[in-house]
Amino acid sequence: MPPYRLGAGQRQLWTFPGGLHLPDEKALSNHAPLASAPLPRRLIIPLRQHIGAPAKPVVAVGDRVLKGQLIGEAQGRLSATIHASSSGTVIAIEERPVPHASGMSAPCILIETDDEDAWAELPPPLSARPDPEALRERIRWAGIVGLGGAAFPSSVKLTPAPGIRVRTLILNGAECEPYISCDDRLMRDRPERILQGARLLRDLLGVEACLIAVEDNKPEAILALRQALVTDGDAAGIEIIAIPTLYPSGGEKQLIRILTGQEVPSRGIPAQIGIVCQNIATVAAIADAAFDGKPLISRIVTLTGRGLGQPRNLEVPIGVPIRELIEQAGGLSPRLRRLLIGGPMMGFACDDLDIPVTKAVNCLLALTPDEAPDPGPALACIRCGACAEACPVSLLPQQLYWHARARDLDKVRDYNLFDCIECGCCAVVCPSHIPLVQYYRFAKNECLARDQEKRQAEHARQRHEAKEARLERLEQERKANLRKKKEGLADKAPPPPPGAPVVGALAPAAVAEDPKKAAIAAALKRAAEKKAALASQGLAPKNTENLAPAQQRQVEAAEVRRSELQAAEDAARPRE
Ligand code: SF4
Numbered sequence: 001m002p003p004y005r006l007g008a009g010q011r012q013l014w015t016f017p018g019g020l021h022l023p024d025e026k027a028l029s030n031h032a033p034l035a036s037a038p039l040p041r042r043l044i045i046p047l048r049q050h051i052g053a054p055a056k057p058v059v060a061v062g063d064r065v066l067k068g069q070l071i072g073e074a075q076g077r078l079s080a081t082i083h084a085s086s087s088g089t090v091i092a093i094e095e096r097p098v099p100h101a102s103g104m105s106a107p108c109i110l111i112e113t114d115d116e117d118a119w120a121e122l123p124p125p126l127s128a129r130p131d132p133e134a135l136r137e138r139i140r141w142a143g144i145v146g147l148g149g150a151a152f153p154s155s156v157k158l159t160p161a162p163g164i165r166v167r168t169l170i171l172n173g174a175e176c177e178p179y180i181s182c183d184d185r186l187m188r189d190r191p192e193r194i195l196q197g198a199r200l201l202r203d204l205l206g207v208e209a210c211l212i213a214v215e216d217n218k219p220e221a222i223l224a225l226r227q228a229l230v231t232d233g234d235a236a237g238i239e240i241i242a243i244p245t246l247y248p249s250g251g252e253k254q255l256i257r258i259l260t261g262q263e264v265p266s267r268g269i270p271a272q273i274g275i276v277c278q279n280i281a282t283v284a285a286i287a288d289a290a291f292d293g294k295p296l297i298s299r300i301v302t303l304t305g306r307g308l309g310q311p312r313n314l315e316v317p318i319g320v321p322i323r324e325l326i327e328q329a330g331g332l333s334p335r336l337r338r339l340l341i342g343g344p345m346m347g348f349a350c351d352d353l354d355i356p357v358t359k360a361v362n363c364l365l366a367l368t369p370d371e372a373p374d375p376g377p378a379l380a381c382i383r384c385g386a387c388a389e390a391c392p393v394s395l396l397p398q399q400l401y402w403h404a405r406a407r408d409l410d411k412v413r414d415y416n417l418f419d420c421i422e423c424g425c426c427a428v429v430c431p432s433h434i435p436l437v438q439y440y441r442f443a444k445n446e447c448l449a450r451d452q453e454k455r456q457a458e459h460a461r462q463r464h465e466a467k468e469a470r471l472e473r474l475e476q477e478r479k480a481n482l483r484k485k486k487e488g489l490a491d492k493a494p495p496p497p498p499g500a501p502v503v504g505a506l507a508p509a510a511v512a513e514d515p516k517k518a519a520i521a522a523a524l525k526r527a528a529e530k531k532a533a534l535a536s537q538g539l540a541p542k543n544t545e546n547l548a549p550a551q552q553r554q555v556e557a558a559e560v561r562r563s564e565l566q567a568a569e570d571a572a573r574p575r576e
């Protein structure tokens with residue numbers, strides 16, 4: 001794909017295949033400066049608002065919590081902490097519906113707010129050039145995840161694997177989905193904070209260039225950032241770049257292509273080619289955590305669409321129910337046709353107004369029939385190829401559709417289904433109105449479920465084999481121990497002390513001198529005779545056969561004791 005220039009002296013940019021020019025509709029919501037949403041009576045804070053393992057609650061029902069207090073601990077490396085968005089009392093920890101395309105439920109911490117909005121003690125500010133590990137630890141503590149919608153834990157993304165040298169940091173302010181304007185407003189209203197965050201990450205990664213990319217349909221945002229850059233004391237290596245407005249230029253791989261001409265490998269990550277991307281809202285949140293000690297407890301949400309009374313952007317506490325946000329935006333129009341979480345291209349239907357805002361929710365979009373006309377029933381594919389032309393990843397959407405429909409999962413993988421970014425370009429241009437992305441999402445879920453089954457089966461097989469091996473090893477150890485014990489007993493058996501009675505046959509001299517000993521000898525003799533008689537009848541006790549020498553001596557010593565007792569009894573008996 002050839003590069004193109006925007007003008008003399010401007011950085012060379014590249015294009016990506018496909019893509020669409022869409023009506024942006026940003027003016028509906030980006031007219032007013034950012035405002036804060038009022039506190040709700042109740043916060044519903046999901047323990048999983050990120051890619052990776054859910055956080056573990058560290059509070060209990062009945063606990064009073066303060067704003068910014070840790071309430072969920074990250075579980076493992078790919079996880080993120082969760083903090084209370086306001087002060088109040090924990091009233092429940094339970095499963096609740098959360099924003100997700102599947103309409104799933106997940107564990108949430110419910111906080112009854114107390115109107116005090118009292119802060120917990122926050123960590124002190126970091127220096128302007130903090131130690132990299134201290135900054136990473138602060139980002140981890142603050143629970144910062146990608147706020148562009150991916151919700152990937154930022155501390156992980158900012159820790160390149162050993163051997164990887166990151167040379168370019170790209171800050172994504174493209175915000176290419178129609179209607180959404182939360183990043184636009186952030187760039188216009190808080191450009192200094194974004195630059196502070198940019199400097200932190202530039203120094204953390206030691207990059208050669210930090211490129212802040214903004215689509216050219218946001219001239220005010222570009223201007224605000226450039227002005228802040230001029231007044232900033234330390235802007236070395238930071239560049240604000242206006243890129244052409246073309247959906248989906250804000251896709252990570254598409255943006256890298258536009259700015260550098262490089263391709264991220266299929267199913268690879270940008271770090272493999274020395275690039276790290278961060279959304280500009282994430283960068284501002286990192287600056288908040290570093291310089292204000294503030295964890296990620298709020299985010300900017302665009303409330304828009306002609307189905308809302310007053311479209312706008314609000315900074316809202318994480319955990320606010322969608323229903324309360326709708327009230328803040330003038331309520332829903334009776335003409336509402338579709339309510340979406342996210343934009344019109346990649347968003348998903350919102351059927352439950354009690355789901356909360358999470359770190360990944362950037363937009364609530366209420367569309368009227370004019371904005372979302374009924375496409376009518378899907379028709380048969382006419383093999384026009386329009387979907388392939390529009391695909392920004394150079395996939396073959398038509399073939400993917402056929403194989404997904406036939407549930408041929410091997411084939412959809414062969415056609416690189418997992419490179420699909422679900423941008424929706426193919427579905428928008430399809431003259432047959434086939435909901436192509438829904439087929440791809442379905443096929444991805446099927447593939448993931450099958451992979452999961454395979455992993456579980458493999459895990460079970462490995463566990464079984466490990467168990468068998470362990471039992472075999474224990475059996476071998478048991479046998480070896482038994483053998484050793486027998487050998488040890490034989491070796492350790494002490495020789496009889498000098499002068500000790502000879503078991504079974506007392507010394508004749510001793511017997512002659514001592515009547516007691518004579519009685520013992522007589523008793524032993526009787527016992528031996530009795531044993532011989534039993535043996536002659538085949539009644540000899542079997543449990544004394546094959547005894548070890550030491551055991552044999554113990555038995556014989558017992559015989560001696562019994563004989564002594566018998567002799568004592570005989571001696572005590574009156575003579576006839
Ligand atoms: S755009 Fe629609 S009708 Fe045309 S080839 Fe693709 S799936 Fe078939």
Ligand code: SF4
Pocket residue numbers: 387390391392393394395396397419420421422423424425426427436437440
């Ligand atoms: S949704 Fe997937 S297949 Fe369709 S255009 Fe986008 S990347 Fe291509």
